[in-house]
Amino acid sequence: MVQRDLALLEKHGVTSLDDLPPEVQAVREGHVAQSDAFAYGLLPADSQDARKLPPNNGYTSKVRVLDRYKVIGFISSGTYGRVYKAVGVNEQSGEFAIKKFKPDKEGEMIQYTGISQSACREMALCSELSHPNMIHLVEIILEDKCIFMVFEYAEHDLLQIIQHHIQPTRHPIPASAIKSILFQLLSGLLYLHTNWVLHRDLKPANIMVTSKGEVRIGDLGLARLFYKPLHNLFSGDKVVVTIWYRAPELLLGSRHYTPAIDLWAVGCIFAELLSLRPIFKGEEAKMDSKKTVPFQKNQMQKIVEILGMPTKAKWPGLVHQPEFTQLQSISSAVREASQGNTGLESWYWNTLKSTGYPDSPPSANPGAQGLDLLAKLLEYDPAKRLTAEQALQHPYFTANGDRVTANCFEGMTTQYPHRRVSAEDNDIRTSSLPGTKRGGLPDDSLTGRPTKRMKE
Amino acid sequence: MAANYWASTQRRHWQFSRETLSEIRQQLEDEERALVQQYPLPDRRLLSIFFNQQLGKLGKKMNVRQQALATAQVYIRRFYSKVEIRRTNPYLVLATALYLACKMEECPQHIRMVVSEARQQWPADFIISDVSKLGECEFYLISEMNSQLIIHHPYRTLHEFQGTLSMAQDDISLAWSIINDHYLTDLPLLVPPHVVAVTAMFLALTLKPTQTGLQAVASTAVSLNSVSPMSKELPGTTPGPPNTQQKKVQHLVSWLAEGEIDIKAVVECSQEIISLYDIWEQYNEKTCKEQIVRFVKARGLDK
Ligand SMILES: Nc1ncnc2c1ncn2[C@@H]1O[C@H](COP(=O)(O)OP(=O)(O)OP(=O)(O)O)[C@@H](O)[C@H]1O
Ligand SMILES: [Mg+2]
Numbered sequence: 001m002v003q004r005d006l007a008l009l010e011k012h013g014v015t016s017l018d019d020l021p022p023e024v025q026a027v028r029e030g031h032v033a034q035s036d037a038f039a040y041g042l043l044p045a046d047s048q049d050a051r052k053l054p055p056n057n058g059y060t061s062k063v064r065v066l067d068r069y070k071v072i073g074f075i076s077s078g079t080y081g082r083v084y085k086a087v088g089v090n091e092q093s094g095e096f097a098i099k100k101f102k103p104d105k106e107g108e109m110i111q112y113t114g115i116s117q118s119a120c121r122e123m124a125l126c127s128e129l130s131h132p133n134m135i136h137l138v139e140i141i142l143e144d145k146c147i148f149m150v151f152e153y154a155e156h157d158l159l160q161i162i163q164h165h166i167q168p169t170r171h172p173i174p175a176s177a178i179k180s181i182l183f184q185l186l187s188g189l190l191y192l193h194t195n196w197v198l199h200r201d202l203k204p205a206n207i208m209v210t211s212k213g214e215v216r217i218g219d220l221g222l223a224r225l226f227y228k229p230l231h232n233l234f235s236g237d238k239v240v241v242t243i244w245y246r247a248p249e250l251l252l253g254s255r256h257y258t259p260a261i262d263l264w265a266v267g268c269i270f271a272e273l274l275s276l277r278p279i280f281k282g283e284e285a286k287m288d289s290k291k292t293v294p295f296q297k298n299q300m301q302k303i304v305e306i307l308g309m310p311t312k313a314k315w316p317g318l319v320h321q322p323e324f325t326q327l328q329s330i331s332s333a334v335r336e337a338s339q340g341n342t343g344l345e346s347w348y349w350n351t352l353k354s355t356g357y358p359d360s361p362p363s364a365n366p367g368a369q370g371l372d373l374l375a376k377l378l379e380y381d382p383a384k385r386l387t388a389e390q391a392l393q394h395p396y397f398t399a400n401g402d403r404v405t406a407n408c409f410e411g412m413t414t415q416y417p418h419r420r421v422s423a424e425d426n427d428i429r430t431s432s433l434p435g436t437k438r439g440g441l442p443d444d445s446l447t448g449r450p451t452k453r454m455k456e
Numbered sequence: 457m458a459a460n461y462w463a464s465t466q467r468r469h470w471q472f473s474r475e476t477l478s479e480i481r482q483q484l485e486d487e488e489r490a491l492v493q494q495y496p497l498p499d500r501r502l503l504s505i506f507f508n509q510q511l512g513k514l515g516k517k518m519n520v521r522q523q524a525l526a527t528a529q530v531y532i533r534r535f536y537s538k539v540e541i542r543r544t545n546p547y548l549v550l551a552t553a554l555y556l557a558c559k560m561e562e563c564p565q566h567i568r569m570v571v572s573e574a575r576q577q578w579p580a581d582f583i584i585s586d587v588s589k590l591g592e593c594e595f596y597l598i599s600e601m602n603s604q605l606i607i608h609h610p611y612r613t614l615h616e617f618q619g620t621l622s623m624a625q626d627d628i629s630l631a632w633s634i635i636n637d638h639y640l641t642d643l644p645l646l647v648p649p650h651v652v653a654v655t656a657m658f659l660a661l662t663l664k665p666t667q668t669g670l671q672a673v674a675s676t677a678v679s680l681n682s683v684s685p686m687s688k689e690l691p692g693t694t695p696g697p698p699n700t701q702q703k704k705v706q707h708l709v710s711w712l713a714e715g716e717i718d719i720k721a722v723v724e725c726s727q728e729i730i731s732l733y734d735i736w737e738q739y740n741e742k743t744c745k746e747q748i749v750r751f752v753k754a755r756g757l758d759k
Contacts, residue, residue, distance in 0.1 A: 059596040103591070112591025114567035115598075117559045123598070124560060124605035128465055140603045142595045195460060224562070227612070 061143035068092050068141075069150065073421035080119060080221060085153065085421045095153035096138060103145050110145050119147060122220045125197060133188030135208055135218040154208030154216050156416050158269065162204055164416055166276050172355045175366045178273045180408035181207075183397055184215035185266060190388035192217070193259045196227045202265035203242045204272060213407035226259070243299050244268065244278045248310065249382050251296045251303075253322035260382035263391065267377030274366060275351040279306065295326040301334055306343045307378060315381035344375055362400045369396035461648060465604035470534060472645055480537055488540045495542050495751040498744055501735055503541075504640040506744035507532060510550055510578070517573050518565050520558060522636065527557035527607045529639040531597060537645065538600045545757040546748055547574070547582040552593040560605050567591065582758050610635045613653035621711065623657065627704070630660035634729060641732050647725055654717055655725040661705045 069086035076083045081101040088094055103113045126137040126149065138150040158181070165173050185207060192199055199217065206219040247264035249257055271279035282299030304310075310327075312318050321327075348371045357365045373396040379385040386394070397404050405411075461467055472480070485492050497503060508529060515525050531553040551574040558565045567587045574583045583589070598605070614635060618628055634656040638644065643652055712719060752758050 059592045059599070061599065112588040112595065114555070114587065114591050115559075115594060117564050120556070120559045120605065123603040127603045128606050142599045145595075225606075 059142075061141060063139070063141050063143070065098070065141050065143055065148050065150075069096060069098060071098070073423040075419060075421055078219075078221075080116065081147075085419070086150075092138075097151045097153045099149040099151065101147040101149070112145055115147065118221050121222075121224055123147070123149065125220045125223050125225075129192070129195065129197070129220075131188055131191040133184045133215055133217060134191065135216040151218070152210075152216075154218070155211040155419055156209040157218075157419075158204035158207045158209065158273070160419065161209065161416055162272060162276050164414075170276060170355060172357050173273055173276075174412055175357065175364050175370075176402070176405065176410070177408045177412060178270070178366065179397060179402065180213070180405045180410070181209070181215055181273065182266070182270055183392065183404045184406075184408065185217065185269070186388050186392050188215065188217040189262055189266065190392060192223070193262070193388050196225050197223050198226050198259055199223050199262050199265075201242060202262055202269065203245050204269060207269070209408065213405075213409035215408060243282055243284045243296060244280055246296070246299065247382065248300065248303060248380055249317075249321065251300050252318075252324060252327065253293075253295075254382075255322070258382055259387065260385045263377055263385050263388065264382075266388075266391070267374060270370075270374055270377060271351075274348075274370075275355060279347075295323050295329075297326065297329060300327065301330050304330055304334055306347050307380065308343050310380040315384075317381065317383070344378065345371060348374065363402055366396075367399060369394070369399040372396065461608045461650070464606065464608060465602075466606070466608050467648065469602070469604060470645060471648065474646060477537070477642060477645055484538075484540050488542065491540065491542045491751075495747065495754075497541070497747050498740075499735060499738075500642070501640055501732055502739050503744060504529070504533075505736065505739050506741060506748075507546070507550060508640055509741065510547070511554055514551065514554060514570075514573055514577050517577065518558075518569065520554065520565070521561060521563055523609060523611060524554070524557045524561040524563055526609055526611070526636070526639055527561050528553040530607050530644050531557060531601065531605075533639075533642070533644060535597055535600050539596075542751045542755070543757075545582065545752050547578050547752070547758075548589060548593050549597070550574075551583060552590050552597055555590060556594055556597060556605070560607075582752070584758070608649045610638070610649040610653035610656065613650040614656065617653060617657060621657070621708065623660075623704075627657070627660045630663070631656040634659050637732060638725075638729055641728050643725060643728055646728075647721055651718060651721045651725055654712065655722050655729065658705070658708060658722060659726055659729060661708060 068088065068090060069092065070089050072085045072087060074082065075085050075097065081099060084098045084100065086096045086098050088096060101115070101119045103110060103115075123140055126135075127140070130136070135154065136152040138152060141148040141150065161173065165171055189199065189202075197220075199220070199222070201219060201222040202217070206217070208216040208218045210216060245265040245268045247257070247261040250261060268279055280299065280302040282296065282302040285294040285296055285298065287293060309330075310318050318324060352366065359365060373386075373391065373394045376386045376394070377391065409416075498506075508525075511525055511528055514520075515528075528550070532549060535549060535553070551570055555565060555567060555570045558570075567590060571583060571585060571587050571590055575585060611632070614628070614631055617623070623631075631653075635652060638652050638656070712722070
């Protein structure tokens with residue numbers, strides 16, 4: 001025990017006992033069996049043993065997560081790892097979100113197995129990009145076979161905001177807030193696209209909002225540069241964009257996709273902010289045993305139900321889509337029901353009514369300009385769909401002589417609840433579960449939100 | 457910014473002046489004085505030729521694109537600007553840099569594949585079969601590079617210029633191979649990629665068009681260099697090239713003058729590449745290998 005304490009001290013670069021981080025002090029004083037960090041699973045279980053060993057000539061991090069941050073609790077577990085809330089210690093101050101990527105487990109020991117391509121992209125892109133509407137990366141620490149990406153902490157996200165408005169009863173997100181959110185989201189997206197970055201996974205859970213009402217695009221786990229060889233854009237990753245936000249050209253198997261896929265997702269998010277439920281809530285067809293990607297018939301059907309069948313007249317490239325013939329399989333009933341072709345328009349006005357948007361004053365209602373913008377984002381033909389730049393110019397943002405507020409909460413009385421952070425007393429072994437397990441996010445399991453991607 | 461060189465981490469953190477770069481290197485050597493003296497190494501450019509050949513062999517077996525090889529070379533150069541080479545197993549660093557570069561350049565290779573190819577390529581005892589060593593080295597590389605992994609290459613600029621300047625296919629291929637060669641020098645840490653692209657086009661047009669291929673270029677370059685300094689050639693009075701070639705050069709020069717390309721940087725860059733071709737004559741694969749093997753084995757860095 002003494003030896004281990006010494007190792008701990010050294011590890012923390014501590015020379016005076018007063019400098020001890022609290023979790024080490026606790027260990028010293030024998031109050032708790034493990035430091036919080038182990039309990040939360042922030043550090044792998046076997047790193048404790050590693051501390052007993054003399055340093056070999058392998059890789060050791062110069063910066064230690066626990067020297068700089070104190071973990072407060074667990075936020076979420078996603079596709080690639082877990083997200084923790086932390087506060088800065090020593091020279092760092094403020095609140096942070098630490099996204100931890102874990103290597104796969106090989107047998108009982110956590111081993112270096114090579115970093116996933118997705119994590120590589122996320123690290124590289126986050127280090128490169130910087131914009132007021134992008135989540136800010138503070139630093140990346142590679143320590144104990146894990147990757148810790150430290151981000152500024154964002155108190156809210158759009159999923160959480162939407163869910164707040166359906167409880168206890170449905171009440172609309174103010175029109176001015178939606179306008180601000182959309183404007184900020186599009187500004188961030190314009191920045192990404194002018195830098196040749198496709199996000200590819202825009203959805204409410206990945207769009208963060210700070211307590212000051214600033215929108216921050218997050219989760220660049222699927223993002224990538226699109227000037228890189230295009231043939232790989234499709235073959236590289238089998239599944240892209242959570243199904244409900246997936247653009248029709250992707251559903252139809254397009255191999256030449258473009259930034260337009262992100263704008264379709266923005267359209268879906270706009271619609272969801274208005275109606276407080278996903279506009280195209282399809283069921284994902286699972287991959288079969290041969291790992292061929294099935295045609296997402298149900299999802300396509302949901303789109304057709306509201307927008308009507310895509311036609312060659314409106315979308316000349318339609319017939320060249322690989323899955324074009326599959327489109328015929330969408331039941332004729334759906335097709336007939338969608339004959340009217342005013343689908344989106346009636347969806348829109350019905351939605352505004354049922355969510356409870358008042359008719360006046362005009363600024364309290366997303367209005368006809370909102371419909372026009374939405375229709376142009378949910379345009380079947382990716383070539384005709386608005387670009388981020390065009391969308392930002394849309395009269396929706398200037399209608400009624402409004403100005404778009406930089407704080408999306410401006411003038412609101414609603415107080416959104418703080419992000420749920422569980423200080424659950426995780427068993428130390430939790431940390432050795434692969435980070436790829438899903439299901440730790442209560443919100444996801446509640447609403448049955450679909451998973452989006454496979455590990456590459 | 458990812459696609460904008462001016463705002464990139466490459467320009468902000470990995471572009472040095474010659475003086476700064478040599479100070480950084482000097483400091484690194486000073487810290488390891490004994491090691492450096494004990495294990496002498498060839499000129500950095502010769503070592504780079506060796507690395508590039510080894511990478512090329514490994515890449516060929518895995519069908520890796522040139523751009524990924526180029527990215528790997530930049531990673532290696534960045535890494536060794538921060539870590540003394542004699543503290544590492546260069547074979548492991550090479551394989552790891554290529555593994556990482558393939559992921560970043562969208563042609564990922566499985567880690568097991570890289571390890572097993574590397575073991576076939578090189579004396580198997582230089583890369584242990586356990587993938588965790590390579591995985592660990594990847595952490596080391598990324599950490600030393602501060603996760604700044606997006607590399608801007610001159611190829612893209614060359615491709616863009618190709619249209620505007622309507623260059624002949626031969627000239628483009630030659631420029632392309634000159635770009636390949638610049639990774640053997642410190643230029644990737646010294647000048648912006650578009651300057652390298654312009655230099656490569658310039659050299660492609662001024663070097664004798666009948667000769668292609670590295671060695672041919674090298675010998676021409678040597679003679680070119682001894683005849684007159686590059687700076688004098690810029691007005692378009694290159695020795696030798698036929699008339700049409702001269703016109704192309706003039707076209708390029710006037711085009712350069714219109715733009716905001718730093719002519720002085722182009723001249724310096726040309727000189728650097730020409731002196732590379734100069735020193736190339738001294739390259740000896742066996743010597744490089746022996747000197748590397750010596751410190752790797754003696755220090756047990758392959759374990
Ligand atoms: N900077 C942050 N501040 C606060 N919470 C955050 C932050 N970043 C991420 N989160 C929370 O963690 C969740 C998962 O993060 P992220 O989307 O980056 O990871 P992921 O592994 O890609 O997850 P998923 O597979 O669910 O998309 C987010 O939906 C959000 O709730
Ligand atoms: Mg996410």
